[in-house]
Amino acid sequence: MSEAPELSELEALAAEHALGVLTSAERREAEARMASDPAFAAEVEAWRARLMPMAENVVGIAAPQALWLRIERSLGANDNQETGRGLRFWRGTAAGSLTLAAASVAVAVMLANQPTRTVVAPTGPVAQGQLLDASLVSQTGQPVPLFVAAYDPTRKALIVTSLVTPNNDPAHVHELWVIPADGKPRPLGILEPGKTKAIPMPEKLLPSLAAGSALAVSLEPPGGSPKVDTPTGPITAVGKLAKI
Amino acid sequence: MRRCASGERAALRQLYDATSSKLFAVCLRILSDREEAEDVLQEVYVTVWRRADRFDAARASVMTWVSTIARNRSIDRLRARGPLAYADQVDDLEIPDGGVSAETLMVAAGEEGRLHHCLGELDPRTEKVIRTAFFEGVTYEALARRMDTPLGTVKSWVRRGLAKLKGCLSQ
Numbered sequence: 001m002s003e004a005p006e007l008s009e010l011e012a013l014a015a016e017h018a019l020g021v022l023t024s025a026e027r028r029e030a031e032a033r034m035a036s037d038p039a040f041a042a043e044v045e046a047w048r049a050r051l052m053p054m055a056e057n058v059v060g061i062a063a064p065q066a067l068w069l070r071i072e073r074s075l076g077a078n079d080n081q082e083t084g085r086g087l088r089f090w091r092g093t094a095a096g097s098l099t100l101a102a103a104s105v106a107v108a109v110m111l112a113n114q115p116t117r118t119v120v121a122p123t124g125p126v127a128q129g130q131l132l133d134a135s136l137v138s139q140t141g142q143p144v145p146l147f148v149a150a151y152d153p154t155r156k157a158l159i160v161t162s163l164v165t166p167n168n169d170p171a172h173v174h175e176l177w178v179i180p181a182d183g184k185p186r187p188l189g190i191l192e193p194g195k196t197k198a199i200p201m202p203e204k205l206l207p208s209l210a211a212g213s214a215l216a217v218s219l220e221p222p223g224g225s226p227k228v229d230t231p232t233g234p235i236t237a238v239g240k241l242a243k244i
Numbered sequence: 245m246r247r248c249a250s251g252e253r254a255a256l257r258q259l260y261d262a263t264s265s266k267l268f269a270v271c272l273r274i275l276s277d278r279e280e281a282e283d284v285l286q287e288v289y290v291t292v293w294r295r296a297d298r299f300d301a302a303r304a305s306v307m308t309w310v311s312t313i314a315r316n317r318s319i320d321r322l323r324a325r326g327p328l329a330y331a332d333q334v335d336d337l338e339i340p341d342g343g344v345s346a347e348t349l350m351v352a353a354g355e356e357g358r359l360h361h362c363l364g365e366l367d368p369r370t371e372k373v374i375r376t377a378f379f380e381g382v383t384y385e386a387l388a389r390r391m392d393t394p395l396g397t398v399k400s401w402v403r404r405g406l407a408k409l410k411g412c413l414s415q
Contacts, residue, residue, distance in 0.1 A: 004411035024323040060265025
């Protein structure tokens with residue numbers, strides 16, 4: 001093959017993101033850029049389309065039988081409200097490129113053969129609440145994202161990534177707070193710079209994790225705010241939870 | 245409404261049946277841990293279910309879309325282990341990446357066939373490094389360390405390889 005022209009810096013980054021060689025921080029940056037820069041997002045999509053056939057060509061390995069049951073259980077709570085979305089998806093698929101559109105035919109057959117099902121109480125872990133995410137941006141200077149958070153209802157955990165570069169400041173820590181509609185901050189723990197942390201949510205805090213609740217990070221002495229119910233240091237970043 | 249809801253699930257089940265073994269292999273290859281791969285796979289289908297309205301058939305095939313979600317989730321988990329993390333004993337897991345096989349040659353007319361043809365046109369070292377990057381989801385740094393080659397060199401191999409790949413695929 002003859003020498004190909006070099007990729008532009010932007011396209012190289014898009015290709016590298018699609019390939020999956022970027023570091024954690026670079027991946028976050030690329031995702032943020034995709035959200036704000038449609039041209040870049042289109043480049044990434046184009047590279048995914050180029051590379052992903054590699055995955056289609058792998059020799060499959062059967063997932064354990066019990067896995068489908070786990071998946072089905074975690075769908076349970078949201079059946080009705082999700083119906084409309086799902087229909088749009090399948091219409092899209094039918095217009096799309098994969099033989100999976102044949103699924104709709106199979107579904108019709110299955111529906112005809114299925115006895116009326118009653119909903120029984122699920123026995124496994126059930127998703128509580130919705131998938132939410134938030135980007136916490138700095139409160140001084142440029143509004144750059146400093147932390148990103150996502151609430152995973154199936155694990156009942158808030159997954160928070162600090163995008164702050166570790167700087168060995170032993171005098172301060174970053175403490176995360178959730179501020180629900182009542183305006184009272186609840187502490188969620190200390191975040192380490194540059195690290196991702198999954199914070200399990202206790203039952204009593206679950207109602208606070210709703211779309212519209214704020215997440216905030218304050219600068220505190222080591223060990224966290226000396227007061228249980230309020231930050232004592234400056235607020236460095238704030239963001240609102242929104243449905244994904 | 246109940247019939248719709250029931251149909252929904254059957255539809256997701258169809259998608260699961262059609263794609264889960266490939267996606268499981270992809271996740272397993274990146275994570276080299278069955279339990280984690282199962283967790284990721286569960287997340288993938290729940291995400292597909294909830295974000296189905298974001299799927300745009302005009303922009304991506306279903307398989308590209310679900311594979312992207314599966315790879316992204318797996319890579320995020322791998323990165324959480326640290327910047328140099330990679331699956332250690334991939335060869336022992338015996339997960340074939342479908343290199344060149346009779347099957348591959350038979351589908352030469354399809355998308356996979358074209359990609360494989362173009363990967364094959366690269367020099368063997370570049371092909372290997374791109375395949376490894378794709379299937380193991382490792383960083384440049386981890387690739388460089390593993391190949392005992394300077395980071396900048398690995399990066400330029402990959403970038404040049406990707407540029408050639410693009411040229412070949414567009415022919």
